[in-house]
Amino acid sequence: MSGLGIEDTKARLTAACEAIVAAKDALCAADRAIGDGDHGVGMARGFSAAAEALATKPAATVGDLFKTVGMAVMGKSGGASGAVFGTLFMAAAKPLDGDTLTTSGLADALQEGLEAVKKRGGAQEGQKTVLDAIAPTIAALRTVSGEDITTALKTAAGAAKAGVDATKDMVARTGKARTLGERSKGHVDPGAQSFALIRAAFAGEDATLAG
Amino acid sequence: MSGLGIEDTKARLTAACEAIVAAKDALCAADRAIGDGDHGVGMARGFSAAAEALATKPAATVGDLFKTVGMAVMGKSGGASGAVFGTLFMAAAKPLDGDTLTTSGLADALQEGLEAVKKRGGAQEGQKTVLDAIAPTIAALRTVSGEDITTALKTAAGAAKAGVDATKDMVARTGKARTLGERSKGHVDPGAQSFALIRAAFAGEDATLAG
Amino acid sequence: MGAKTKKIVNDVEALVPEVIEGLVLASHGSLTPVPGVNALMRTDIPDDKVALLIGGGSGHEPMYTAYVGDGLADASVCGNIFAAPTPDIILEATKAIHRGKGVLFVYGNYAGDNMNFDIAAELAEAEGITVKTVRVMDDVAVPKPEDRRGIGGAFYQVKAAGAICRTATSLDQAAADLERMREGLRTVGVAVGAGSLPETGEPTFHLPDDELEIGMGAHGEPGVERRKMMDATSLAKEMTRLVVDDLPFRSGDRVAMLLNNLGATTMMELLIVNRTVRSELEAAGIEVARTDIGPYLTCQEMAGFSLTLQRLDDAIEGWINAPCRSPAFAQGA
Amino acid sequence: MGAKTKKIVNDVEALVPEVIEGLVLASHGSLTPVPGVNALMRTDIPDDKVALLIGGGSGHEPMYTAYVGDGLADASVCGNIFAAPTPDIILEATKAIHRGKGVLFVYGNYAGDNMNFDIAAELAEAEGITVKTVRVMDDVAVPKPEDRRGIGGAFYQVKAAGAICRTATSLDQAAADLERMREGLRTVGVAVGAGSLPETGEPTFHLPDDELEIGMGAHGEPGVERRKMMDATSLAKEMTRLVVDDLPFRSGDRVAMLLNNLGATTMMELLIVNRTVRSELEAAGIEVARTDIGPYLTCQEMAGFSLTLQRLDDAIEGWINAPCRSPAFAQGA
Numbered sequence A, B: 001m002s003g004l005g006i007e008d009t010k011a012r013l014t015a016a017c018e019a020i021v022a023a024k025d026a027l028c029a030a031d032r033a034i035g036d037g038d039h040g041v042g043m044a045r046g047f048s049a050a051a052e053a054l055a056t057k058p059a060a061t062v063g064d065l066f067k068t069v070g071m072a073v074m075g076k077s078g079g080a081s082g083a084v085f086g087t088l089f090m091a092a093a094k095p096l097d098g099d100t101l102t103t104s105g106l107a108d109a110l111q112e113g114l115e116a117v118k119k120r121g122g123a124q125e126g127q128k129t130v131l132d133a134i135a136p137t138i139a140a141l142r143t144v145s146g147e148d149i150t151t152a153l154k155t156a157a158g159a160a161k162a163g164v165d166a167t168k169d170m171v172a173r174t175g176k177a178r179t180l181g182e183r184s185k186g187h188v189d190p191g192a193q194s195f196a197l198i199r200a201a202f203a204g205e206d207a208t209l210a211g
Numbered sequence C, D: 001m002g003a004k005t006k007k008i009v010n011d012v013e014a015l016v017p018e019v020i021e022g023l024v025l026a027s028h029g030s031l032t033p034v035p036g037v038n039a040l041m042r043t044d045i046p047d048d049k050v051a052l053l054i055g056g057g058s059g060h061e062p063m064y065t066a067y068v069g070d071g072l073a074d075a076s077v078c079g080n081i082f083a084a085p086t087p088d089i090i091l092e093a094t095k096a097i098h099r100g101k102g103v104l105f106v107y108g109n110y111a112g113d114n115m116n117f118d119i120a121a122e123l124a125e126a127e128g129i130t131v132k133t134v135r136v137m138d139d140v141a142v143p144k145p146e147d148r149r150g151i152g153g154a155f156y157q158v159k160a161a162g163a164i165c166r167t168a169t170s171l172d173q174a175a176a177d178l179e180r181m182r183e184g185l186r187t188v189g190v191a192v193g194a195g196s197l198p199e200t201g202e203p204t205f206h207l208p209d210d211e212l213e214i215g216m217g218a219h220g221e222p223g224v225e226r227r228k229m230m231d232a233t234s235l236a237k238e239m240t241r242l243v244v245d246d247l248p249f250r251s252g253d254r255v256a257m258l259l260n261n262l263g264a265t266t267m268m269e270l271l272i273v274n275r276t277v278r279s280e281l282e283a284a285g286i287e288v289a290r291t292d293i294g295p296y297l298t299c300q301e302m303a304g305f306s307l308t309l310q311r312l313d314d315a316i317e318g319w320i321n322a323p324c325r326s327p328a329f330a331q332g333a
């Protein structure tokens, strides 16, 4: 089964970084509804540093690329999202010790990332966080693990999007939105939106968010 | 030559107090243009106390009535206008030791008041203050000092109004408007406006100010 | 939506280092930047001291940035506006102030801060530095105690932590003392107007012209209840009740109380509020032994305030009343 | 014109007495109201002391209302918002704090204050109490020196007057010391947004969304020049130049500097401004020996700040650094 090579993976990760930077204002607007309005600021700061690092740091494995993104985000974003996305990418890097990214390899990596984020932040699925976009993406990738990764990523599109939409009806129990309680309903989670955006850009889809 | 008796003077002073209270917002608006926006607040506070005091304090002379107004304003208004109008009325009271207010008696009283205010505040005519409404009023009363006071007050109307208008072209050199310098031109002085209002109401004319 | 708030700033990307530079200059030699990261520290940390590190997102000045000095923290670490600092900042500052007795981390209980400080603590432990953490979690607007945010009460926690660490012989004891104190600390906030994020110029929320929000967080993140604007007395009664009932504070308790200005509210208003809080507490038999009124933890130009009560015993009162010096707060013996 | 500013108040007619009541409660026994008038005083004025009375219009809290206590004023007299206090208030407070050595009046140089305090001084003299007056007049925005308004520099004048009167043996000497100090005191203000008058809810001026006003007075009375909004560095340079050139401060001078928050401006912004003021002063050879940053004399929720420089000699530095205690400001030895 074929997969993405290092250069291809790097290009797609770079596109994902750029999609986040471009969505800065829209992500802030989403965070204003249920948080403190800065989600886009921190994400853009971290992922623009990640794009720069990808361009300069050498990589022997696809995992090195994920690690480069994770370290840049962890070191530059700050806030909850810096720790969450930094942890996600750094943990995802661990199993990716080859020079090819396959569908099941990505699913395993995201699974590792998901566990690390849950451990780090203490949150569970269903609490209106980025976890609610990651978990369904992994599940979708698993159902098509035989498929080529470029096809599989597209198949997973619906799952990530559905995951984001599902956060609309959830009540926040962590992060800055938690005091809103019932009033947090009706708004999607900004971190979940960011993850869906990263997936879309990585899949080579149009990855823009309406402000 | 006839004049105003104590009851008549008291009624007219009361009308003057009420005119100031009614003009509160308009006087604040005038002060916002070149000062700190509170002229109406302090004037209304002082002159409503004055109206109350006039209603309750006994008076043996017309001077007692002026003194009652002056003490109430001095004790309740605060700010520049409290000292200015308090001093004006208290000093004006001194020569008014009879039971009748005549044209020349009023001119003398205002002259006494004018001097006292100048001494107290250190300002001169032409510096965009209440003085610029008082001085022309005295001059106008002097030219008709043979007339009955009710007629004379009406004759003086034009002078007070012209005095107020003239402050429009003056540059403030005292009070909160002084830093404005040339920019204070184009606005009338709120204190002068208050004095003209008091004169109008005392003369039995319509005494309202557009906000 | 009105015009963007005018801020007297330069490049917003360089905002935090400029704040640190301004603060170091204002300290006249008692503070210095931690090289390479957005953090600052005392120049005169005694050997053998249990070190105290505080911090969080910037934009709440003086909290946490400026409460560094003798009798207060040894370092503060500064995230970007309203964003937890990154682990590398925290780690560098931790290493810079460690004097062999371990480092106490004190910061507000937010997901972002918890994660970033925890990562830093693990990295520090890996380098052989013992770290203990006490999270400020005083906001009664959040129902679950373990989820509570750290707001105005951070001032008493930082003040006491400074006094405790000044004389503490062990990190464990210092952390235990501070945790015990925290059991008697409660705060509630209210906002009547929004602050704005310097990076975007946008207000962090929108309140109708005739409403206020009780329980508003220190970042403008939503509170518990929107209400019609009310007079100072009614509002003060409501807020006192929320704080008193939560612990609950009881007749016979002695307390320190803080009326924290969130930004654009005047001291005039807070003094008016103080009247009613005091009469309500007196009616409940609660004695106020100390009052602090001013901007201690702000949220940019947000209008509103928070009310904090700290239950006192002799030890806690001693820590709060102990002398200290910093660019933002000083008190004599 | 936008919505009226929301204020957390009760009846605006009772505003000043409520502020006094709140402040007396916050003082925990060290302050008490002067019976019957809007003024408050220390409870522990030593016998034989040269008494210090400060005051002015309210709405600028903590100035002047809250700077009463050991090492500061013996009483403050409170006019209504932005309005000089009436003579009866001043006279009653003067009588209440007189301890046989005369009373020093310190207040801002405004027509309203001058007249009302002068009337009170004459009434006090008539009752056998000697009064001396020193007016704060530090605002370089006003060209004629004798017309200058008293703004942020009032803090250093009040602080020093408190220290001077604490040990002064004669009223004349105290007044002379303070006047000499005043020769080296200069301030300039800037506003980027308006405050509002609680009685009317109206902002005291209107600034276009992209403008600021240099020289703005502490009551929102107009300043000297409207300019396009600028970055912190340009603004700080401009303001430093205005203050330095006015005295002028010269190479070799030592100064104390105050960045006074007029209300809604953040400490974050003032720290950024501090960087540039310091580098400009350093370039001019002027040494800053002490820095104060915070809300010392406010104008409701006005956004903006003022920069004050006080030239120091050993005596002046000693007065500013002397210990003091009050609900608004305290410092140790």
Ligand SMILES: Nc1ncnc2c1ncn2[C@@H]1O[C@H](COP(=O)(O)OP(=O)(O)O)[C@@H](O)[C@H]1O
Pocket: A031, A035, A036, A037, A038, A039, A040, A042, A043, A078, A079, A080, A081, A082, A084, A117, A121, A122, A123, A128, A129, A130, A131, A174, A175, A176, A189, A190, A191, A192, C082, C083, C084, C111, C112, C113
């Ligand atoms: N405990 C947590 N676990 C997982 N994700 C979290 C957690 N807390 C917050 N998040 C994610 O972080 C996002 C908020 O990020 P951001 O606005 O950058 O941080 P902050 O809350 O510090 O301002 C949320 O939308 C959510 O998806």
Ligand SMILES: Nc1ncnc2c1ncn2[C@@H]1O[C@H](COP(=O)(O)OP(=O)(O)O)[C@@H](O)[C@H]1O
Pocket: B031, B035, B036, B037, B038, B039, B040, B042, B043, B078, B079, B080, B081, B082, B084, B117, B121, B122, B123, B128, B129, B130, B131, B174, B175, B176, B189, B190, B191, B192, D082, D083, D084, D111, D112, D113
């Ligand atoms: N030195 C002075 N002599 C005479 N009148 C003065 C003087 N200073 C101010 N005034 C008058 O007082 C008015 C302002 O009154 P007001 O707004 O109540 O006082 P404040 O300036 O204290 O706010 C001015 O319009 C002016 O007419």
Ligand SMILES: [Mg+2]
Pocket: A031, A035, A036, A037, A038, A039, A079, A176
């Ligand atoms: Mg956020």
Ligand SMILES: [Mg+2]
Pocket: B031, B035, B036, B037, B038, B039, B079, B176
């Ligand atoms: Mg006025």
Ligand SMILES: [Mg+2]
Pocket: A036, A038, A039, A079, A080, C057, C081, C082, C083, C084
């Ligand atoms: Mg944030």
Ligand SMILES: [Mg+2]
Pocket: B036, B038, B039, B079, B080, D057, D081, D082, D083, D084
């Ligand atoms: Mg006034």
